[in-house]
Amino acid sequence: MIIDVKRLSYTYSGSRRRAVRDLSFTVHPGEIFGFLGPNGAGKSTTQRVLTGLLQAYEGQVTVLNRDLRQWGSGYYERIGVSFEHPNHFSRLTARENLSYFGALYGGPTRSPQELLALVGLEDAAEMPVGQFSKGMKNRLTLVRALLHDPDVLFLDEPTAGLDPANARRVQELIRAQQAAGKTIFLTTHDMTVVEALCDRVAFIVDGRIRLIDAPQQLKLSHGARTVAVRYQENGAPVERRFPLSGLGHNEQFLALLRKRPIETIHSQEASLDDIFISVTGRELQ
Numbered sequence: 001m002i003i004d005v006k007r008l009s010y011t012y013s014g015s016r017r018r019a020v021r022d023l024s025f026t027v028h029p030g031e032i033f034g035f036l037g038p039n040g041a042g043k044s045t046t047q048r049v050l051t052g053l054l055q056a057y058e059g060q061v062t063v064l065n066r067d068l069r070q071w072g073s074g075y076y077e078r079i080g081v082s083f084e085h086p087n088h089f090s091r092l093t094a095r096e097n098l099s100y101f102g103a104l105y106g107g108p109t110r111s112p113q114e115l116l117a118l119v120g121l122e123d124a125a126e127m128p129v130g131q132f133s134k135g136m137k138n139r140l141t142l143v144r145a146l147l148h149d150p151d152v153l154f155l156d157e158p159t160a161g162l163d164p165a166n167a168r169r170v171q172e173l174i175r176a177q178q179a180a181g182k183t184i185f186l187t188t189h190d191m192t193v194v195e196a197l198c199d200r201v202a203f204i205v206d207g208r209i210r211l212i213d214a215p216q217q218l219k220l221s222h223g224a225r226t227v228a229v230r231y232q233e234n235g236a237p238v239e240r241r242f243p244l245s246g247l248g249h250n251e252q253f254l255a256l257l258r259k260r261p262i263e264t265i266h267s268q269e270a271s272l273d274d275i276f277i278s279v280t281g282r283e284l285q
Contacts, residue, residue, distance in 0.1 A: 001062070002152060002183040003027035003050065008059035010045055019045040020207040023059070027185060032178055034198035034215075035187040036276070038284050042207040043187040044084075044156060050185065051081050051154050064151065077106060080145035084157040086137035090130030094121055094140055097129055098147060105148040115143035118173055120166060134161040142170060146177070153177060153184045159193055171196050189284050191272045201272075205280040215272060222270040222278065229253070231260040241268070 008023040020042040027033040035043045048054040049061065052068065052075060061068040064078055088097050098112035116122045119139035129137065138161050145153060158174065159167040174197055178184060188194060194201050195215055202212045211218075225244040230237060242253045244267070256262075270278075277283055 001026045002029050002031075002064060003033075003185065004060075004062040005050075006060040008046070008049065008057060008061060010049055010054060010057045018207055020049075020204075023204075023207075023209055025202055025209060025212060027183060029183055030178060030181055031199045032174070032184045032186060032197050034194045034201035035185065035204060036189065036191070036194050036201050036284075037204035038189055038282060041189075041204045043189075043204060045207075046204075047154055047156055047185070047187050051079065052076075077148060078150055079152045079154060080148065080150035081154045082142045082145040082156060082158060084138075084160055086134075086141045088129045088132075088137060088140060091128055093126045093128055094132070095125040097140065098144060101144055102147045107148060109147045110149060115146060116140075118146075119143055120169060135163065135166060138162065139166065139170065142173070151182065153182055155184060155186045157188055157190070158186065159188075159190065191276070191284065195272060203276055203279055205282050211279050218272065218275050219269040222275045224268040224270075226268045227253075228264075228266050228268060229256060229262060230264045231256065231262050233260065237263070 004026050006024050008020060009018050010020050011018045023046060035046060037043050045054065049057050050063065050068070052071065055069075063071070063075075089100065092100065094116060095112045098115060102109035102112070113122060113125060116125050119142060121136060121139055124132070124136065129140065132140065138158070142155070142158055145155070155174070159170050162170060171193070174184060174186075186193070186198065198215055200212060200214050201218075203210045226241045227244060227247060228239055228241050230239045232238070240256065242250055247253060273284065
């Protein structure tokens with residue numbers, strides 16, 4: 001396992017309530033593992049523990065085959081972190097920001113111009129980051145995490161503040177990192193990101209994991225095993241449903257396909273939003 005967490009708990013100083021409680025999960029090599037929950041659920045706390053920012057935790061955390069407490073500064077040569085709230089030097093240009101942070105690593109780093117091109121910021125390379133929009137800053141934060149070609153990426157809300165075109169670009173970049181063998185731990189409250197990217201997802205609410213499974217498996221196991229067929233009859237839309245079991249031999253279904261102009265055919269999968277509410281009793285916010 002790349003990440004192995006057993007009974008992780010964390011309480012912030014001055015609080016009586018645990019931010020996360022008895023979390024146990026594993027992340028496999030080359031996997032995109034999603035951590036999905038509403039604001040305040042414990043996603044960011046878990047990520048801060050895994051990235052070494054919070055140290056007084058209970059439980060056992062192993063990353064890259066070593067106990068997290070035993071890692072030194074070399075840990076940050078192996079992981080890349082992209083936070084939801086960007087933190088850049090606003091008076092420096094995008095290229096200067098990447099060059100500065102690249103100099104902090106002991107090994108080789110990637111070209112700033114190459115990285116900026118990955119997220120459509122190549123034309124803004126010489127612009128002071130203080131003039132960037134929130135979405136531009138978020139894209140810069142993401143490629144900064146790729147500077148040293150890390151083995152594990154921790155991404156917090158990687159598409160927040162992005163328009164649809166740039167959100168798609170970022171999703172493609174994340175998939176490319178997975179194809180290159182990277183392991184990705186992704187925290188989000190955006191269900192569309194989970195569906196587009198994640199191999200498995202954990203539902204977390206009130207500091208506890210309620211469920212871990214593959215998104216497609218969740219939709220199949222919680223959906224109805226029926227097919228909805230929509231067609232026109234006497235100028236009016238009609239919808240009929242048929243059981244998936246034995247569908248290829250269902251004479252009524254086959255006759256409908258032969259005799260009526262079909263508009264749509266859909267299996268009745270449950271949406272991840274519906275599943276999340278069903279499992280946790282909460283809505284994503």
